[in-house]
């Protein structure tokens with residue numbers, strides 16, 4: 001479709017019956033001043049605004065970005081931070097409630113002590129809609145306990161190149177799987193079953209974020225934050241140079257399922273499509289999403305996403321709003337944004353009916369989750385990280401791990417004398433959680449509550465477990481059985497773009513030490529994507545892809561001990577060489593859908609069958 005410029009937006013066809021909610025929203029919009037309307041379209045970072053200014057500028061939404069945590073990062077501090085920013089909104093002339101948003105992308109993952117579920121690449125390997133929906137419900141409950149009612153999830157990207165730093169945020173490279181699991185999470189988040197309070201979901205990033213080509217990223221001029229990270233971005237926010245047919249068949253499908261599941265917000269994507277920034281693409285945001293697919297919710301921009309449209313900020317604002325962006329995640333210099341919006345509406349560059357359409361959509365979404373009217377008691381703080389939620393997360397860990405190879409090594413034989421465990425990742429919550437955990441880029445070590453693979457092995461009855469992260473075990477001889485756990489260092493977005501996803505030198509050295517001294521060696525991998533490590537896979541007797549399992553890593557021990565069966569299947573092709581990367585026609589070492597059951601006595605070595 002062409003990128004039409006006429007700002008005709010998707011006005012509700014008022015010949016259709018007007019519901020009471022629409023009537024009351026219509027009346028409310030008619031009451032609002034231009035400043036109040038523009039305020040509703042403004043989303044500000046919690047780190048960039050004082051509570052009083054939320055009222056002064058009639059701000060419609062505040063978010064906590066990846067690092068937008070209170071200090072200390074505790075559930076009660078979150079409750080206090082959110083309520084302090086939300087209360088002034090109710091004291092304005094019209095008292096339109098504030099909508100607070102957060103990246104609850106694998107549980108309420110910014111919050112210290114929250115349950116951290118496996119990242120989406122693992123849930124894609126679990127392939128279980130019911131499990132994913134229950135995770136959405138649990139996530140919503142933990143969010144509501146902190147007073148937050150908007151999750152910037154699910155990511156419904158369909159990653160096509162695993163060098164992308166956001167591969168793990170996608171459920172997999174199959175649009176049908178992504179559609180099913182994205183819809184399931186939306187149902188879970190927005191569920192009102194059993195008296196639940198709904199949380200707004202957000203399907204992101206519309207559209208084509210998983211289709212970008214390596215090397216097509218152009219740092220946006222005039223955007224200073226890029227310099228700090230510029231060496232990272234190689235494919236994230238790049239250009240999706242694909243046909244309309246491929247865009248529709250691979251990357252648009254999950255949004256059709258998301259809309260059918262009732263999603264009320266969609267986040268625009270940083271990427272371009274054949275050179276045109278999606279944030280300014282009327283044909284996609286209005287023509288396809290709102291008019292063709294009938295999306296009745298609102299479109300929120302990404303973080304400074306509109307700034308990349310043009311070197312003139314005013315042009316960027318006018319282009320984005322007229323293209324169909326309804327709320328702008330400014331999120332810092334909101335005074336400038338509001339000033340430009342007031343100017344553009346007074347000159348008619350942005351027609352008032354576009355403003356009214358955007359505000360109506362935003363108010364309808366707020367109303368759909370009960371933000372107007374008396375607010376029920378929130379769930380108790382004990383909901384956050386509750387045993388029930390951690391048990392659900394442990395179930396998800398077991399369902400997501402994939403047994404790639406097993407040459408008479410698993411299950412761990414009963415009665416074995418000692419099991420030597422090595423690799424810092426075997427006892428490191430941060431490495432098993434990955435990015436978007438407590439901090440934007442995640443971290444290493446005990447960054448939040450949880451348990452590790454080592455904890456699980458110690459708690460199991462498999463035998464005497466010895467741990468040396470270096471794998472030297474200098475005071476011991478050979479071992480019957482060894483387990484090495486390797487991990488990618490945590491990352492999020494462009495900083496995670498990687499030309500050669502593989503094992504670190506440190507992890508390789510640990511593996512080599514253990515290979516020499518163990519009769520049987522099991523390799524456990526924590527990663528946001530398949531890693532190109534054919535040599536380690538060949539040398540190991542068994543290989544388990546655990547992806548980024550989250551806070552309940554101990555659950556993996558039950559799989560290794562044969563207490564629970566392996567049922568996971570890869571949701572991305574696993575390359576056998578660097579030459580395979582970015583080559584859709586290459587024959588992978590393991591294909592999407594591969595995975596062994598525990599009962600497999602041993603597998604034909606995949607390297608021998610290439």
Ligand code: GLC
Nearest residue numbers: 064065066103152204302303
């Ligand atoms: C980020 C991400 C988006 C996230 C938003 C708010 O840049 O692209 O997925 O929801 O900013 O943190």
